[in-house]
Amino acid sequence: MGTPLLELRGINKSFGPVQVLRDVAFQVHPGEVTALVGDNGAGKSTLVKCIGGIYPIDSGEYLMEGKQVHVHNPRDAASHGVEIVYQDLALCDNLDIVQNMFLGREKKSGMVLDEPTMEQLAQQTLAGLSVRTVKSVRQQVSSLSGGQRQTVAIAKAVLWNSKLVILDEPTAALGVAQTQQVLELVRRLADNGLAVVLISHNMNDVFAVSDRIAALYLGRMAAQVKTSDVTHSQVVELITSGRSGQLGLVEEGAAA
């Protein structure tokens, strides 16, 4: 399989007396979609925020392409090619697509904004993702549909030569057709060689696009398996009880 792009080993994270992540191991491979599943409170968001540098980890190893790195803040994560697309999107409604994609990292010539270059890059990025749903990259984001906004948010993450894109429930608020569009886009990201982590509650989405499934249960990694090796109900069992037949955590409390 080769070296994973991102490998976490023995990650622990507590908030005061509450231990949210226990000895978590997690691997993400380039060119694959890894679905991160788990019930509410299982620690998915915390894990993602640790990867993104928003929360510092208490202990454990963080490896990028086999080398140990230290990620203390979002900027460190971005410098290692990690981009997170949050559920609440973080786009400015009053700016257009190009302006949003380059927000905070504008291309300049001298002190003046280099609009033609930014517009071209934005167009190329969207074209590279085979996005056909946006009419003009100079459209204001307020005029876009939910699916189109999600597309722009994902394109924004891809623009920066990122290696790992983490999507936090990208289809949660979308209709059927738009969900389909976004899932196709997610698949294309991986086909273009990126490593993708998809957080989702929706088993259909998970089985539609993912190559691997990582299931968290009460702050521990219950199992990380190939999607083709498991069934729908096995994954649900992993999410709800932490084990399913041979898979999953060995004994409740044994690890403690």
Next chain:
Amino acid sequence: MSATTTNSYEAAKVATPAKDDGGLWGYLRSYGQRVRSGDMGALPAVLGIVVLTVVFSAARPSFLTPLNFANLLTQAGPIVVLGMGLVFVLLLGEIDLSAGFASGVCAAVLAIMLTTNGYPWYVGVAAAIVTGVVIGLLLGFLVAKVGIPSFVVTLAGFLAFQGTVLWLLKEGTNISVRDEIIISLENEYMPPMVGWALGALTVLGFATTQLIQQRNRRRRGLPAMLWQVVAFRVIGLAVLVGVAVAVLNEERSRNPLFSLKGVPIVVPVIGVLLLVWTFVLRRTAFGRHIYAVGGNREAARRAGIAVDRIRISAFVICSAMAAVSGILAASMARSVDPNTGGSNVLLYGVAAAVIGGTSLFGGKGRVLDAVLGGLVITMIINGMGLVGWSSAYKYVATGVVLLLAASVDAFSRRRSAASS
């Protein structure tokens, strides 16, 4: 894989140059669509200017004379400049209620430096603007760092600065300003030839930047504005500037012993401020970040923008422009008194920005809005004065116009929310 990429790239390319399709008619249609979806831009202000011109010149023929036109422009000066500063604060979705009296404080500083202490004009102007910057830093710090709502901070400033003006003017004396340079700002006119030269320069400058911009876009294969539209805009501006300069260069004096003609000095002053701030807002990263913070503060923060610094800068720009407005007001009145920057000055400034199309909800607005809106407000004040209505009516009418502008703003916001 590569085959699909190239195909889709072509598809994207074909889909993008929507603006080029349909020619001039298509351009007009897309403009109509924008207006219907709530993005009215300068339309309400321009309509207002046309309607007010028709109504007032029908009521009082003296409204539409070169003399009154020149008066109108000088009268608009302090309001427009104050409005320009307020645009920055409004873009963030904040408000500065103290800008009026801040301009009073700065004008008082100017008068004290010039008249009481006898410094040259540039020292006075610098002192006034530095005072404005300090006031802006204080307001911005309290809003951005301490976290007090701008409404409260600037309401407190409104009272405190009113007191400061009284204190500076020794409980209400009137300090006259006699410096010729300062007085000339609002009371002198440019020689006709200079007026023509500056007018021509403006049109030429606009045409050149437009042509270079559109040519660059075409070269890169990006959708560009139609040449007809570019030509239309350039010719429109040329006609507007040409007519204004021609009218202002006519003899306005009724006394045959001395001549009164030319473009008021305040016009190029406003022109330069408009140019500088429009450049800052539209062409620099700083300006882009102001819009971003006004549109979605959390998104701006996640994009790595120093949100607090942007918010403080907006208050600094607003108060510094209030200082310039105070200097113009002192020039117009030839003196500073405790009422400079007081009473309705702030409201006129806010009204100018909002009538021009700047949103009270943040994220939408241009510096040009303050110029157009300021003209509307001044026409109301000036026209009703000529018709002979009392202050009572003027206040009510200005209030109604401000409400009208704010409801246009609220309406267009609802419209654009519904259309998405």
